[in-house]
Amino acid sequence: MSSATSTRRDARRNHERLLTEARRLFAERGIDAPLDELATRAGVGAGTVYRHFPNRDALVRELYEAGIEMFHELEHELVATETGWQAIELFLDRLSAWVAETPYLPALMHRMSQIEPDHRPGMEFEGVLEQIVNRAIDEGALRPGVTGVDLNVLVNMLGSLGQFGGAALPLRPRQLQVVLDGLRARPDSVPLPGPGIEFADFHEVAHNQKPGVTVGSI
Template identity: 65%
Template sequence: MTSSASSRRDARRNHERLLAEARILFAERGIEAPLDELATRAQVGAGTVYRHFPTRDALVRELYDTGVAELHDFAPEILGAETGWRSVELYLERLAAWVAESPYLPAVMRRMAEIDPGYKPGTEFAEPIERLVSRAQAEGTLRPDVTGVDLSVLVDMLGSVGQYGGAYLPFWRRQLTIVLDGLRARPDVTPLPGVGLGFDAFHDMSHAKGPRTSRQGPRRARH
């Protein structure tokens, strides 16, 4: 193996290690955690961190884009399920587990909305989710007044159990079962009040939720 190939391999390994440790660090201490600590946890020098991520925002953007890529990975199983109802089950189960196990995500989403307000790759999932909903409703298994945004909000609600830490993760499927029972079509269902939110509005709302982290202070303090 040539020295250049070995260097590229080491660089890729360091990059992946930094991303993995950043997820843990940001989940524990928030996205303003010192990047010097990230270097310590990843067992690399501070210079290595800044070569891969010149600014904190560069790291946040990659974590965000990695999350979008992971959503794409879920799609074949969810959309290819044997029934529409099974697609609904898988959508809630897979995505809520992903959010619950990634408590850094809300802060990353908020920061991305500040960094690049026009960057909205998540909206590409609106049409597939609506197709999923329509399919289940056509089967008569999903209540007819539920929208794709309703399911997305439920993912956020179920995923919020991640705030309790890993100790609660073995138990969150209790809430998932309650939610799924409430989504099933049946004659005595209570009509949902009001009109459902649109996907664009939901995207903007979900990226602005929760307390904002202050961006005050010297610019260099955020590196």
């Protein structure tokens, strides 16, 4: 193995270690936690941190983009499910777990709206959400009137358990089942009151929230 190859491998390993420790540090202390502490946790020098992330905004951007990539991976799974209802279950379960385990997400999203106000990658997922919603409604599994934005709001509600600390995370599967039962189509379902909001409007609200408010749809 050449020294150049070894150096690149070490750099990739350090990069991934920094991202892993940044997630843990931000979950504990917020996205303004000292980057010197990140270096200590990752077992590298401060210079290494700044070689990978010239400033805090660069680190925030990469964590945000990693979330977007996770959405893209999930999108393929949603489309591949056998039924629309299975896609609904998968979306709510996977995303609410992520939001619950990422308590710094609201602050991350707010910071991104300041770094790059016109960056709106979350809008890419409007189509696939409406697709799985319409599919589940057509199957007779999902109550009529539910929208993709409704699913996002429910993700946030379930994910808000993460704001209470790790001890609350085991409650999420129970609350998820309550939510799923409320989404099922039944002959005696009461029509949903009022119109839902547009996806773009929800995206705007989610990214311009005040830090500390749990809204986690990217």
